[in-house]
Amino acid sequence: MAVDYVLEDLMGKLGEFGKYQFLQFFLQVLSALTAGMHMLSLVTVSAVPEHRCFIDGLDNSSLALGPWNVSALEHAIPTKANGELESCLMYDPSSVGGNETTIACVDYVYDTTYYKTSRTIDWNFVCDRRWMGAIVQTVFMLGVFTGAVTLGGLADKIGRKTVFCWSALFQLIIGVGVAFIPEYFSFMVARYLLGIVGSAGAYICGFVLTMELVGPTKRTVCGITFQAVFAGGIMLVAGWGALIHDRQLLQVIYGLHGCLFLGHWWLLDESPRWLWMQGRAAEAVDIVAKGLRINGSGIAVDKDYFVQKAKQQAAVEEKASAGLSDLFRTPNLRMKTLNVCLCWFANSIVYYGLSLSAGKLYGNPYLILFIMGLVEFPSYITIVFVLDRLGRRSITSTLMLSGGLCCIIAAFIAQGSTTSTAVVMAGKLLIAGSFAVIYNYSAELFPTVVRNSAMGLGSMCARLSGALTPLITLLDSFDPKIPAVLFGVVALASGFWVMFLPETMNQPMPESIEDGENFGKGDTWFSQCAGRKKRQNSIYPDDPEQMVPLKNIESK
DSSP: OOHHHHHHHHTTTTSSSOHHHHHHHHHHHHHHHHHHHSTHHHHHHHOOOOEEEEEETTOOOEEESOOHHHHHHTSSOBTTTTBBSSSEEEOTTOOTTTTEEEOOOEEEEEEEOOOOOOOHHHHSSGGHHHHHHHHHHHHHHHHHHHHHHHHHHHHHHHHHHHHHHHHHHHHHHHHHGGGGSSSSHHHHHHHHHHIIIIIIIIHHHHHHHHHHOOOOHHHHHHHHHHHHHHHHHHEEEEEEEEHHOOHHOOOOOHHHHHGGTHHHHHHHHOHHHHHHHOHHHHHHHHHHHHHHHHHHHOOOOOOHHHHHHHHHHHSSSSOOOGGGGGTTSSSSHHHHHHHHHHHHHHHHHHHHHHHHOOOOOOOOOHHHHHHHHTTTTTHHHHHHHHHHHOOOOHHHHHHHHHHHHHHHHHHSOOSSSSSHHHHHHHHHHHHHHHHHHHHHHHHSOOOGGGHHHHHHHHHHHHHEEEEEEHHHHHGGGOOOHHHHHHHHHHHHHHHHHHGSSOOTTOOOOOOOHHHHTTTTTTHHHHHHHHHHSOSOOOOOOTTOOOOOHHHHTTOO
């Protein structure tokens, strides 16, 4: 398959990571910042403050500065075992004869220590209406779920840049407009659409554009940087929330970050790999030539030669449009797809499961949210140094198995204790690293013609588990340990199955469906340890003109 060698030769002329790749990467990685921001924006915009029942004769406003004076209210509101006031119950004022029966709150008083306004305060999404607030986040995740599948496949057909730029534009419009929606169901629809374009369309396409542009030795650093910038988006949610206490203005500020993408229509380039695989070799060569000029390498590109080579290959190969279904047509590719889907699903469910098992963390909620984003950085820094030494498979499996164990251990430790918090933070470090690696791993496992579809499918599985997590936690009504143990078991099962995936470290990226099917056959963690099967250095074992790694091409 000489065309693959020619493509790698063309891409190899750009080098691993020059000035051109840096400029394009900067444009692409901005999508991770807004994706992280929109993913957790409801934590501040729809924050749930401390609350209690409104007591006639004692309260004259639904907003009050906490903490509550328990001694002045305990005759009207029952207390919990820890001495705090009940949030959703009050004594029935009509009861007589010392019969202190409790009833549900009619109206509420909200603590304004940290939150002055929020959707929860506006719509009373607490107590028996709390599910209405939770369902909004679930709907957002379902939007990400939808976008991961539909926009991922669309990007493989019409181009990464096209989907990226249109998603970014709608992200700006919807992100600002949702702040002014006064009605619940319309708000849910807007959040659903924001999930499609805000945390799926631009983010996944941006990541794939990066993986298809930079050299093999730089994919790790660039991929991990995407995850770090996503965590930075979470920290930015906390920072803006601490500064702006009006929920409408706060949402507008979040949405206006979409202005960062307005210049992408002119500055961002399409993936040369995607153009090549679509038979648009001339455009691919033009972009590489532009990159060489910006890098100042002085290397000339023979456009006629590359275009002619592409035409020769097109004459002997029947071009077929590849899509999501092609991931399941052949046995090896199908098994890898199912394995990776479970891996995404498990990573997401453990990430949220550990957070839910942490119990209540007391203190400034903005500071806590900031630290929850910051704690991921040590994991990312470590991954950068070890991923290209230890490989994707072993690191992903080890981190998932360890994160699953942390999830199970946290279930059997008293919530709110120092030990519980330490276990949860350790688990978050581990699973954040695993989540980062699976992005790189997935991009390298699947061929170019369906890479965006595969990334979208994986992200879909992650968002599905993210949407299911709040529902699974309802099982704690039977036993508080059930949700966390269930999350941990899923992670352990996936971590073990990852051992059967092939290693992609220092391997050329597959281009066609045939390449994806041939890649990694017989390569498992067990066979490598037993020394029975050496990992193939080529995805074309019978081709005399094998595709070689980019670093070898550059040395010629």
